[in-house]
Amino acid sequence: MAVVVRNTERTPLTTVDAFAKIGVATIHEAQARTGLFASRLRPIYRPVRVAGNALTCEVAPGDNWSIHVAVEMAQPGDFLIVTPTSPCDDGYFGELLATSLVAHGVRGLVIDAGVRDIAELTAMGFPVWSKTVSAQGTVKETPGNVQTPIVCAGAYIRPGDVIVADDDGVVVVRREDAEVVRAACQGREENEHDKRVRLAAGELGLDMYDMRGKLKDRGLRYVEGTS
Amino acid sequence: MAVVVRNTERTPLTTVDAFAKIGVATIHEAQARTGLFASRLRPIYRPVRVAGNALTCEVAPGDNWSIHVAVEMAQPGDFLIVTPTSPCDDGYFGELLATSLVAHGVRGLVIDAGVRDIAELTAMGFPVWSKTVSAQGTVKETPGNVQTPIVCAGAYIRPGDVIVADDDGVVVVRREDAEVVRAACQGREENEHDKRVRLAAGELGLDMYDMRGKLKDRGLRYVEGTS
């Protein structure tokens, strides 16, 4: 009963590519701390940062068949997001599938399961964020949905939403919010540059952010050590 | 009541060494997806790949005494496989033991427990796959079995079975199957080379593996997006 949705909308690549210069933590802050994937997803190599359009894919436990189906739906600039329908640590993905994805312009993989051939994937420079690493292979018996909305590692993802991933983790930006969030990120980064200079010069955050009054209101007391 | 078994059989090193060129995932596939250790075992540095004859060793929780016993049983080309008799994360193994093992020709360590001195082990190039890293030391009060069959990280291992480990994990090949599995791996690798070329050229796995009919039989439907 699985479904593949063809011709879904995507976020324009000019917008997507602007996110590749912005850190995941900044994006997460700029959209009111929403959209983060669970921190169990970690990159197979570092440093790394990628942005792309979500190409969504559900897989049955221990069955990677629908990843093959997803390849045909890929467009340049896509970012494959794979979620198992029940928790599974198998190695769903390796070098051959990565070779195929690269040939179709896919920029990386986020998978809430296991991955294998990580030495080869690292050598190719194909970035993967996964729950674990496992040589355990999978079967091809049960197809899953491709390009439907999914929940992956606790985040709700629709095809064509912007996915950004770096050393810190993975975040989704809703397609319709992408331009607003990108602008907000830019503002935050300019602001952070200024703060960085002041903090590096020794200014205290307590003063720069004007926190002393509020801390006192919340009951913080200073006492002298007696040792 | 612990036992040390002397003069156990080993797999010939010519056979063992042929496995050092083959990935763990390939070997696992070539022997019907059996023999994999649990994926909680991870290498302390990457990239890495080692093959050797299993030198098996049981240890009591928090007690590394029998590793010292195992050193005397070592032969060149061995791969030390250590399993605690109950789960333990202590750092059973460090630089001094590695120095001793290297002196007796041992090629690496797989341990379903903790390891320490990982900076030194990395600098020496002594490969270790472990469950965790911990500076917590151990005592020498209770000897365990050496060179008997053991279960390590969910795999059943007999002395002299072939152990191969790389970035993806650890696998055992039964001594009596080693030649057959090695040949099967070679066939797989040749076959994979051909697939890699075709996938890199953009051919879809759906076509290359002739999956479309079977997917349709399993009920996969394609629909148009409406967004």
Next chain:
Amino acid sequence: MAVVVRNTERTPLTTVDAFAKIGVATIHEAQARTGLFASRLRPIYRPVRVAGNALTCEVAPGDNWSIHVAVEMAQPGDFLIVTPTSPCDDGYFGELLATSLVAHGVRGLVIDAGVRDIAELTAMGFPVWSKTVSAQGTVKETPGNVQTPIVCAGAYIRPGDVIVADDDGVVVVRREDAEVVRAACQGREENEHDKRVRLAAGELGLDMYDMRGKLKDRGLRYVEGTS
């Protein structure tokens, strides 16, 4: 009701700095296997080793306000130790706070929670040992205690105790024991050098440590293999 304790005692930096040449495992052994933090704390990059005076800080779950308070208490040579009052994986700490700490002479961070901006922290060479990596930000609503005794990852820490951290983990040395422990470490290291030479030459630990009699007393038996 949070408290900040000013002007706490510290261990002299001459003593602290001597620890930066000693491994965590050695220190742990030299003080009767006490003082180790739980092994869930891992460094964000390797190899690394740092020693400093504990600057202690409690944080509410998802709230990093008191880290800002702690910066003002910092002195050159301090090592910031942060523990949440209930378990939390959020990213409490990033590049801006690190910039501020560096400006005040702080050498590193140990945190039983999450950290973010790890690419930037790695590039700066600011060492962090954390439970996890997460882009999830925090609020500034509830101050916590600064420079009071805390429990962090199972270890009991008082301000000004010596903290040493490396690839293997994190250990605390009580301020009043620091000189004695440092001397004991030196003795161990000299002793280890001699052992390393003998083991590298092929001498067995069984002989070097004179273990054969005790092993026999504990019932270890040697048998011949029959395969």
Next chain:
Amino acid sequence: MAVVVRNTERTPLTTVDAFAKIGVATIHEAQARTGLFASRLRPIYRPVRVAGNALTCEVAPGDNWSIHVAVEMAQPGDFLIVTPTSPCDDGYFGELLATSLVAHGVRGLVIDAGVRDIAELTAMGFPVWSKTVSAQGTVKETPGNVQTPIVCAGAYIRPGDVIVADDDGVVVVRREDAEVVRAACQGREENEHDKRVRLAAGELGLDMYDMRGKLKDRGLRYVEGTS
């Protein structure tokens, strides 16, 4: 920036109540194995089964303020679903909040975090499914969204969707699918009754489900034991 949505749609209670007679596993099967919450959510007492309309609530880590906000939105037949915006094990909920919810007709709580006062909640017969039990209290500093779509324990939930929970776990049925799924469940249960009678009489599933041919096609072989 939190939002409370008033006057959201609900599923009619006649439909909701029909689900209270159906097991979670059956519902999950009847809707193509979708909608299950992660299995880390466990009931505080057993046996238990409840169905209700989702009353959704996001909470900040260590902060239960928006649960108080949610109470005012409650209608008889509601089922409170609480998700933290970052992972947290604190005890967000206890006897006083349960007393308040019962007074407003709420039938139970699902929370991907901790709960406390479980002896009192059990004595009151107020059912709770939670990730953990913890006496750790929370603050009231940061309000979260109430009655917006949320992801809880990996499931996507909208206000007024049907939630059913029993000893096996928790499942969501989309409001618009509720009648169809209910009917499908009834069909499954009648069918299961017949199967149960035949299996209890000793008939094999291999014959009842006509599996022998398909097993042979997939390569299953029968051999004689040799021991």
Next chain:
Amino acid sequence: MAVVVRNTERTPLTTVDAFAKIGVATIHEAQARTGLFASRLRPIYRPVRVAGNALTCEVAPGDNWSIHVAVEMAQPGDFLIVTPTSPCDDGYFGELLATSLVAHGVRGLVIDAGVRDIAELTAMGFPVWSKTVSAQGTVKETPGNVQTPIVCAGAYIRPGDVIVADDDGVVVVRREDAEVVRAACQGREENEHDKRVRLAAGELGLDMYDMRGKLKDRGLRYVEGTS
């Protein structure tokens, strides 16, 4: 390539049944602390104790087909032991399969995966030890081996070995050792009865086991409190 082995040996039921009166901890002690399954396996209800002949079954992840195959191999007094070929938490087993197993004389289930319908299984008095509880169903696409040696939760099990399970966990006794272990258990239990009487009367274990000298030899010192 899965295999079903017919007509495997079993341990005589007179021997098996004698184990049903003995606790798992006692059996584990009586056979030199071997044979324990990992403690992640917990019973779905308590108190409970069962002994039976191992009927072994491997399952693919998310696929319970071979459990149906195993039912046909069952004989009265069997205890079904199921292990997935890669880690999986799905609910492989429920009320219908239990009904079928009971009809063929099977006494219980040990599974290193999930189980569902636990309210019904509890009401039927069908005992199950599992890694988790999950309503997530499974498919029937890939058969696994039945009645071959397996590793389940870290223990090595052959068909017809004795399995005993109670509130404390699960243990295997090798078929060929069953009589000797049973006799050793009886000796331990008689000895424990005597100790229990003496300890209940206030005698110290330090004296009863004559530990004071050995403790002193190991460096235990008594000091007076100063508070």
Next chain:
Amino acid sequence: MAVVVRNTERTPLTTVDAFAKIGVATIHEAQARTGLFASRLRPIYRPVRVAGNALTCEVAPGDNWSIHVAVEMAQPGDFLIVTPTSPCDDGYFGELLATSLVAHGVRGLVIDAGVRDIAELTAMGFPVWSKTVSAQGTVKETPGNVQTPIVCAGAYIRPGDVIVADDDGVVVVRREDAEVVRAACQGREENEHDKRVRLAAGELGLDMYDMRGKLKDRGLRYVEGTS
């Protein structure tokens, strides 16, 4: 080098016993949310509540020897608190040790490790809070400290501090604070009784706690649903 401290101070039993009527969550609140043990410690049966004087005991991994040493230090009203010096899940404690402790007036056990014989302990009514249940036995080779300050499950405990444990978890009250905390708890409980009556009558927490203004200040907005 282990030490046993004799004749340590205890909290008067009249004070201790007053805590047995108060829930752990209330005590934790009454002392500024301090003193809670990690929530991984769970009772072996429910409902249950116990208060006693901490009798502290460190154990080596897989070694329960010092529990025998601790029995001799016991006084009526004590509560045994056991922590391993490195993480371990073995079953350190069973029915015989419980029989001995009961004979010396000990009221229960908290252990950050495993316990066994839980059917017998439940039948005896001897309460235990543990990290896990395991039949895995332990050795008697390495004594640990008894009646010294310890860290157990993240809490810092000194001999004679008050320990209270119930269905929600375990908390420590410092000996010198016991009277003040007990009085504060009584005040909280009276206050809670009044709130319970008002909430049961349907009064909203939003009004009872006067939260509406503060919520508005923090930016909470109410909007109408559009579905």
